[in-house]
Amino acid sequence: MSLNTYQFDQVRVRNKLARIVILQEYPLSMVDHIGFKEFVVDLQPIFKLVTRNTLKSDILKIYDNEREKALKMMDKNESRMAITIDMCTSSNKKRGFMVITAHFINHTWTLQSRVLRFVYISSPHTKDVLAKVLVDCFLEWNIDRKLSTITFDNCSTNNVMIRLLLNKLDTSSLMLGGFMLHMRCAAHILNLIIQDGLSIIGDGIERIHDSMIYWTGSSKRRQKFEENARQLRVQCTKELVLDCKTRWNSIYLMLSTALIYKDVFSHLAKREISYTCLPYDYDWELAKDICGRLEFFHSETEFFSGL
Incomplete structure (x- = not known):
């Protein structure tokens, strides 16, 4: 292999490494990891692995190059x-x-x-x-x-x-x-409309919200919940999710997930003395009704966000 070919390969592989870090959002420190160094040596011994500072420089060069291309394209447009x-x-x-x-x-x-x-x-x-x-x-x-x-x-x-x-x-x-x-923003307008509606019925889903907080409060409780779900043969692998005040669709996701595990909550209430916020039957009925109405808005929000 000639020197020019070797230099070309070094530049090309360095560029590929920088792009992997960009695409996968890897830390720059990955080039210092022993396992990664050993992998590179086994894969291609003649490749000289760069330092994190050099990797950072290569990433900035890619940014400058892509930015220049975008500037020219938009200028011609x-x-x-x-x-x-x-x-x-x-x-x-x-x-x-x-x-x-x-x-x-x-x-x-x-x-x-x-x-x-x-x-x-x-x-x-x-x-x-x-x-x-x-x-x-x-x-x-x-x-x-x-x-x-x-x-x-x-x-x-x-x-x-x-x-x-x-x-x-x-x-x-x-x-x-x-x-x-x-x-x-249409998605933000939709968010404000639904937030107004949810503020009226917020108290009705309080026990479901509290139950989610309880069973996600520690890794031990989460593990216990998952074990009981498997015992009851719940055909779902979704994790329990909490709602976020600034994102209305998180309430929909929280309720729709809780409904899947409804029997698990009831089962655990008989075994866990400290779990005192088991939702009542009418709480579940309200949650089911809310989810049925919010499903449409959730789909529309995803549609707006994807535009």
Whole structure:
């Protein structure tokens, strides 16, 4: 094997390694793991395994290359672009981030979507801060004159932010002078509607909620629940799930799972003295009725989220 061929293979394999880390979200430290090092040596002894710093550099090169390709593609694209904005909070340090995604149809009439920015937003998330981030992003990608709509959730801050954006953008380049720029997220509207309804019947499912908390409260209790489910030959492998106040469909998922294990709860109530929140028959009837009604909305939410 010639030196040039070897160098080419090194670069290609390093690129493949970096892409695996990106796709599978592996930690950079995996290249320091003894088992992984031994695997690489056995697989290809002539490959020189990189350090985590080099791996990080390779990943950033891939990002820069993909970003450059996306910039060129979007610059050539003549269609307008619909922007979706999503705010999220990291689970570890509770920091706020904004995800800005562009959606457009290319020259072959194929729908394309590209994440433009995933950016940390310092608190407080005021209208001025959010508007500046968006304008900077539009100018950076040279799409400020190609916008069709921007979809947000129904936070009141976003209403004011749109007015700030219109003052910063060239409204003559926008459809109807920017009258249709602000689109409200259909999934979020659906969420608000259902949350209003669930707030009325919240007390009726309290014992089911408490039962879920009890049997997911420790690994020992969860294990005991699973053992009793197997003893009763419940043909289901779903794990017990708790609801989340900010996600209405988590209530649907919690109730639909609890209904499957209804007999298990009753069985355990006879054996576990400290389990005192067994749902009554009318609690189960209410849960069944609620699930039947929420199933449609759950399907629609998944449909909206997949668009």
